[in-house]
Amino acid sequence: MAELKLKNVEKAYGEVKVLSNINLDIKTGELIVFVGPSGCGKSTLLRMIAGLEKITGGDFTIDGERMNEVPPAQRGIAMVFQSYALYPHMTVRDNMSFALKIAKKSQPEIDAAVAKAAKILQLEPYLDRLPKALSGGQRQRVAIGRSIVRDPKVYLFDEPLSNLDAALRVATRLEIAQLKESMPNSTMIYVTHDQVEAMTLATRIVVLAGGGISQVGTPLELYERPQNEFVAQFIGSPAMNLMAGEVIETGAQTRVRLANGGEAVSSVPTLAADMGLKVNIGVRPEDLVATTGPAIFTGEVEITEALGEVTLLYFRRNGGDAQVVAKLPGIHNDVRHTTVALGADPSKVHLFAKGISLLYR
Amino acid sequence: MSPALQGLITIIIGVGGCVGYFYFSNLFLDKVLFPASGPNAGRNINRAGMIRPWLFLAPALIALTVYLAYPVVETLRLSLTQRVPGGGYVWVGFDNYRKMSGEPKFWEALRNNMLWLIVVPAMSTAFGLLAAQLSDRIRWGNLAKSLIFMPMAISFVGAAVIWKLVYDTRPVDQEQIGVLNAVWLAFEGGPMSVLFLKIVPSLGLIAFAAAVGLIAWVFVRPMLKARDQVGGGTIPLRLLVAVAALWLIYMSLRSVIGLAGADLPYGVPQTWLTIPFWNSFFLMIVLVWIQTGFAMVILSAALRGVPEDTIEAAIVDGANPFQIFFKIKVPQIMGTIVVVWTTITIVVLKVFDIVFAMSNGQWETQVLANYMYDKLFRANDWGVGSASAMVIMLLVTPILIWNVYNARKEMR
Ligand SMILES: Nc1ncnc2c1ncn2[C@@H]1O[C@H](COP(=O)(O)OP(=O)(O)O)[C@@H](O)[C@H]1O
Numbered sequence: 107m108a109e110l111k112l113k114n115v116e117k118a119y120g121e122v123k124v125l126s127n128i129n130l131d132i133k134t135g136e137l138i139v140f141v142g143p144s145g146c147g148k149s150t151l152l153r154m155i156a157g158l159e160k161i162t163g164g165d166f167t168i169d170g171e172r173m174n175e176v177p178p179a180q181r182g183i184a185m186v187f188q189s190y191a192l193y194p195h196m197t198v199r200d201n202m203s204f205a206l207k208i209a210k211k212s213q214p215e216i217d218a219a220v221a222k223a224a225k226i227l228q229l230e231p232y233l234d235r236l237p238k239a240l241s242g243g244q245r246q247r248v249a250i251g252r253s254i255v256r257d258p259k260v261y262l263f264d265e266p267l268s269n270l271d272a273a274l275r276v277a278t279r280l281e282i283a284q285l286k287e288s289m290p291n292s293t294m295i296y297v298t299h300d301q302v303e304a305m306t307l308a309t310r311i312v313v314l315a316g317g318g319i320s321q322v323g324t325p326l327e328l329y330e331r332p333q334n335e336f337v338a339q340f341i342g343s344p345a346m347n348l349m350a351g352e353v354i355e356t357g358a359q360t361r362v363r364l365a366n367g368g369e370a371v372s373s374v375p376t377l378a379a380d381m382g383l384k385v386n387i388g389v390r391p392e393d394l395v396a397t398t399g400p401a402i403f404t405g406e407v408e409i410t411e412a413l414g415e416v417t418l419l420y421f422r423r424n425g426g427d428a429q430v431v432a433k434l435p436g437i438h439n440d441v442r443h444t445t446v447a448l449g450a451d452p453s454k455v456h457l458f459a460k461g462i463s464l465l466y467r
Numbered sequence: 468m469s470p471a472l473q474g475l476i477t478i479i480i481g482v483g484g485c486v487g488y489f490y491f492s493n494l495f496l497d498k499v500l501f502p503a504s505g506p507n508a509g510r511n512i513n514r515a516g517m518i519r520p521w522l523f524l525a526p527a528l529i530a531l532t533v534y535l536a537y538p539v540v541e542t543l544r545l546s547l548t549q550r551v552p553g554g555g556y557v558w559v560g561f562d563n564y565r566k567m568s569g570e571p572k573f574w575e576a577l578r579n580n581m582l583w584l585i586v587v588p589a590m591s592t593a594f595g596l597l598a599a600q601l602s603d604r605i606r607w608g609n610l611a612k613s614l615i616f617m618p619m620a621i622s623f624v625g626a627a628v629i630w631k632l633v634y635d636t637r638p639v640d641q642e643q644i645g646v647l648n649a650v651w652l653a654f655e656g657g658p659m660s661v662l663f664l665k666i667v668p669s670l671g672l673i674a675f676a677a678a679v680g681l682i683a684w685v686f687v688r689p690m691l692k693a694r695d696q697v698g699g700g701t702i703p704l705r706l707l708v709a710v711a712a713l714w715l716i717y718m719s720l721r722s723v724i725g726l727a728g729a730d731l732p733y734g735v736p737q738t739w740l741t742i743p744f745w746n747s748f749f750l751m752i753v754l755v756w757i758q759t760g761f762a763m764v765i766l767s768a769a770l771r772g773v774p775e776d777t778i779e780a781a782i783v784d785g786a787n788p789f790q791i792f793f794k795i796k797v798p799q800i801m802g803t804i805v806v807v808w809t810t811i812t813i814v815v816l817k818v819f820d821i822v823f824a825m826s827n828g829q830w831e832t833q834v835l836a837n838y839m840y841d842k843l844f845r846a847n848d849w850g851v852g853s854a855s856a857m858v859i860m861l862l863v864t865p866i867l868i869w870n871v872y873n874a875r876k877e878m879r
Pocket residue numbers: 119124142143144145146147148149150151
């Protein structure tokens with residue numbers, strides 16, 4: 107049981123505000139992922155929740171109890187660090203039992219907790235080894251085990267997979283998902299800059315950018331209904347195509363004439379007053395399809411990247427236009443240097459005015 | 468010519484000579500002996516490459532041979548011979564050692580050396596660690612560190628002179644110039660004197676005994692618990708620590724009792740350096756004063772090397788500052804602590820200047836190095852003098868090897 111509430115939380119280093127206006131409600135059993143570009147303050151926010159970083163404004167409560175000044179150990183949290191932060195002079199067993207020893211738990215209790223965690227994480231053969239005799243993935247598991255033994259209300263992970271190689275990262279990601287599955291009542295907060303991790307693990311994602319929260323939502327919400335251009339481009343790979351244009355028909359469907367000469371229809375409704383509004387349309391590469399009818403975009407394919415199940419088409423850029431990318435199923439290396447016309451289903455065409463989605467006006 | 472100018476010229480000639488040697492010998496090797504041109508260019512480059520390390524090592528090797536290896540062998544020879552009147556030597560086997568072991572002054576020196584060996588490295592390392600930790604996070608920490616480090620720049624003799632003034636004694640009717648006596652005379656036997664001279668030192672001694680007991684407990688406990696297997700090789704070491712600890716505890720508790728009953732001579736200036744047993748400690752303080760700076764600088768760097776996130780992990784785990792220091796930081800820099808400790812130990816085993824300048828081994832303050840000097844250059848007994856030199860070397864060598872071993876382990 108753990109409900110976390112952040113109200114107008116902010117963080118300033120001296121004069122410099124790195125985070126402000128953070129409002130967030132986290133419910134029991136959620137796995138919340140903080141995602142955002144490097145330096146946007148994900149770690150800082152996590153460390154404020156952990157109590158390692160002072161909260162310089164606003165209120166933070168766990169289960170209704172104000173935590174701003176409570177020392178880390180009494181917040182009922184456990185943290186897994188990016189570098190694992192194992193105690194190098196202690197065996198795996200001692201690493202895992204340290205917190206319990208500090209809390210003056212009885213030896214049988216400690217042994218039971220360590221044995222249980224070791225079993226979950228398959229660390230039993232390594233209990234008497236020092237961290238330096240473990241592989242990266244094993245160290246990672248010890249770090250997680252150190253959290254599990256304390257049976258915290260909230261687990262905090264700071265980029266736990268970023269020091270692992272690609273294959274191990276996928277495997278460990280799955281393990282974390284399974285771990286969460288086995289502990290449905292624990293709340294987890296997970297920091298990453300990797301949107302795939304965010305999409306696959308999260309019950310809800312918090313996108314951080316520019317010192318604040320850009321959008322909070324389930325992975326699908328973020329993918330299907332991004333609140334602003336930043337989220338639209340941050341979630342999904344390759345990033346969503348944005349093209350400038352002007353509204354020429356309003357109503358249940360909106361028609362936009364694009365600066366590149368194309369025309370797009372979006373199922374986002376608009377009001378009569380929106381006529382002539384300068385907008386950016388957004389279409390994900392995977393939503394673009396070759397068309398013979400009216401095209402959103404027509405251009406020459408400059409480079410193709412065949413990935414097997416899909417092919418990425420990169421179009422030649424015209425002056426200062428943004429790069430347009432399309433993702434077509436199958437292998438299409440033959441379209442290189444040909445001119446292709448692209449369209450999209452109206453329900454897949456997003457509209458943004460001044461960076462904000464028209465859906466969320 | 469002024470000595471300063473002479474020193475400067477010596478430095479210039481010395482450094483210039485070294486640079487010149489390396490530069491010109493290298494030039495000679497490459498251009499004259501095995502030029503990297505002509506028909507044999509490739510072979511010449513290989514040969515020059517083989518010779519170059521020896522060329523550069525030569526000065527150091529020669530110096531080590533002449534000033535280190537040869538004296539060791541010669542001292543060993545001298546320790547087994549005796550000069551005969553009128554010139555020449557006779558082989559006497561271990562006679563010198565036998566003679567030396569019959570002298571109480573030698574045993575006194577050996578005993579004092581052992582005392583120095585326990586007290587000085589322990590105190591220097593402990594104070595250094597304390598200073599390193601405490602000065603780390605405060606704004607004027609660097610100033611404090613500079614001040615604590617400064618005695619390192621003073622020669623042992625200079626330090627001895629400074630502290631001799633601190634311990635200086637003047638007749639009762641004159642003003643005391645020694646700080647220690649000035650402080651001493653401020654106590655007149657009232658309640659304050661009891662507090663500062665009996666209660667506070669007693670508490671200090673009891674705290675020391677408790678700390679020693681704690682350390683011993685840490686060493687002994689794993690042997691009592693069945694679950695932790697103890698490497699068989701460490702058992703003698705653990706027992707040794709336990710015995711030494713018991714002795715130290717006994718000594719300190721006995722001192723507490725002695726202090727309680729002691730009738731302190733208030734109002735009478737003391738000649739500190741003539742008080743047996745304690746005067747050795749007054750001498751040790753000088754070396755501790757010097758070596759604390761060294762320990763602090765090295766340990767401070769090591770403490771900074773402790774990964775910040777292991778400390779944060781410990782904070783999240785609920786450790787308090789003391790637990791973080793003793794259970795997270797200190798174990799992680801244990802290797803460095805051992806290196807600092809053994810390095811100071813070696814300095815201590817060779818301690819000479821301080822004793823020579825302050826008491827010259829009188830009043831039961833003799834140490835081995837000064838004993839050797841006494842025999843060798845004052846009594847002109849080269850046999851016994853060399854024998855005591857060999858004893859010092861025998862004591863230093865194992866610690867030196869251990870020190871180098873640990874230092875290398877640290878660097879890996
Ligand atoms: N101690 C500090 N003093 C000043 N600025 C800091 C400090 N720590 C972090 N910052 C700034 O806070 C911002 C957020 O950092 P961080 O939370 O580490 O980002 P990330 O999202 O990559 O984890 C960065 O711009 C960083 O420069």
